[in-house]
Amino acid sequence: MIEIKDVTKTYSPGTDVAFQALKGVSFTIKDGEFVAIMGPSGSGKSTLMHIMGALDTPSSGLYILDGKDVSTLSDDELAEIRKDKIGFVFQSFNLLPRTTVLRNVMLPLVYAGIDERSREDRAKKALTAAGMNETHFGHRSNELSGGQIQRVAIARALVNDPTLILADEPTGNLDTRTGEIVLGTFQKLNEEQGRTVVLITHEQDVAEHATRIIHIRDGAIQSDSTSHTKRKARTDI
Amino acid sequence: MRTVDLFEETYTALTANKVRTGLTMLGIIIGIASVIAMTAIGAGAQNSVQASIQSIGSNLVLVMPGAQKGPGYQVSAGRGSARTLTREDATALASGVSTAQEVAPDLSGRYQITAKGTNTNTTVDGVTAAYPDVRNVQIDTGSFISDANDKDIAKVAVLGPTAMQDLFGTDADPTQVIGQNIRIKGYEFTVIGVTKAKGGSGFGSQDDMVFIPLSTAERYFAGADYVTTISIQAVNAQSMTQLQNDVTDLLLQRHNISDPTQADFTVLNQADIVATASSVTNTFTLLLAAVAGISLVVGGIGIMNMMLTTVTERTREIGLRKAIGAKKRDINLQFLVEAIVLTFIGGAVGVGIGWLIAFGLSSLGILQAQVSMSSVLLAFGVSAAIGIVFGYYPARRASELNPIEALRYE
Structure with a gap:
């Protein structure tokens, strides 16, 4: 369960150029939800993602993740939270270059101090869940296609069994077809494994793959609606 | 993060750009090799001077007219x-x-x-x-x-x-x-x-x-x-x-x-002559070691330079590592160990080359150069210390990177 309560974020507070990116945002995300956070650039959705991803703390307000208040933690405590509870998928993939698929997925477990054997087992399981074929496990990340790279990144987000998978414009660098495949992967994880997925995007048709869409504009929530016409990712193309 | 993983990361990082790693190491290799060779030559020179003084006889007092x-x-x-x-x-x-x-x-x-x-x-x-x-x-x-x-x-x-x-x-x-x-x-x-x-x-x-x-x-x-x-x-x-x-x-x-x-005469004690000659060769050895030491410091700066470049180059990677749960300490250690391993390997190769130079000089009959255990230990200690000193700043810089900015870094 994720609870955001009156969260504000001000950059460079106390200076002349102080900028309030979030002006009191509140919402709750239940376990197993697939939420899209939508908004144009400059709307504050990235700031919200950073706070939800425990990369940053809010200037005021509460952020409760899994019953734990994350809003006032230190850098190292935030790192702990990210390690245990958050899985990131980035627009620019951010896989380690010249490193095999398997090792890339195992990286979060390295920091979690898990031993080598179960690391590999868990990485393989996550890769299978993300729809990767076993023949690619030994490939280096620069030998894969864009869609495959993003699925490896999803597997990496999955591997530490997080409370929340946070995807920041995951289809932004992909063409429509591979983007559909990636979105289909998120839907599958959400429906079959009950994963909580938060998708940040500025594209309406991407957002429509989620069950709930939160619109943000100028640092405040504009609308929060459950999508009744959830768009099924086309896996056939 | 476990130690095994730390060294595996280091290995991957250092082998990723072998030419650069090799060239950076070269600075340390030359520094350490010259320290070893120079002190060996110094010790050899001292021994040869003492031997030639001893060759006129042992425990001598010479009386000369004045x-x-x-x-x-x-x-x-x-x-x-x-x-x-x-x-x-x-x-x-x-x-x-x-x-x-x-x-x-x-x-x-x-x-x-x-x-x-x-x-x-x-x-x-x-x-x-x-x-x-x-x-x-x-x-x-x-x-x-x-x-x-x-x-x-x-x-x-x-x-x-x-x-x-x-x-x-x-x-x-x-x-x-x-x-x-x-x-x-x-x-x-x-x-x-x-x-x-x-x-x-x-x-x-x-x-x-x-x-x-x-x-x-x-x-x-x-x-x-x-x-x-x-x-x-x-x-x-x-x-x-x-x-x-x-x-x-x-x-x-x-x-x-x-x-x-x-x-109307002068009494010379052989021990005095030996002591004088020793102090001359000691000064000489010190001079050689100082010159070699300078090259070691230059090598250390080379390491720092490379590590800073690496940190900049790998900013996004550092951001990712932080995003998936690496703590400051993990990142700090990773880069510090990288620098230390670099200097340590460089130090080991340098000791080998320094020893070879000393051995070559001895076997060519130019000088009976003597590699002392203390100079080897000193060189190793110094190279490890250089790794820590010159790796500290880049590692700290890497660990202090803000994950959000690091991930955005182009």
């Missing part, structure tokens, strides 16, 4: 030619100083020597039978000057190997040379022996010499009863200072000089 310092003006012909030491002084020292094991007076001069159409100009040393023991001279063929030779004022000569070669050709056989005649300043002498080569060059070659009886030298060449050096061997190394004092006292008394500063 100009008489009396009232009024005198014509001085220089210290070397002063005639203030006599054979009687030597005899008195032998009987009057208990710490003296043996006393060997000698009278040396440079004269023209001829033999069967060849000629040379070398040191002719009038010596007594005690000389070989005191001055560490060994006879190769024939015999040395005996007491009987000295008593008889015999015109016999013992040749040093270099002098022999100069007179009888480089391939002359010492056994064939015995019994031949040579002419020193026109006087005919019979060769009765050839000494062994001593090598060393410190204070003039000990091999380019001709020995004749002291009495003969006095009679034919000096025309007077004086000596140029009295070499006294101490009973042991501990009694050297005592011996030096005893000798000084006795000679002052014999020469009727009450003020030691007015002494």
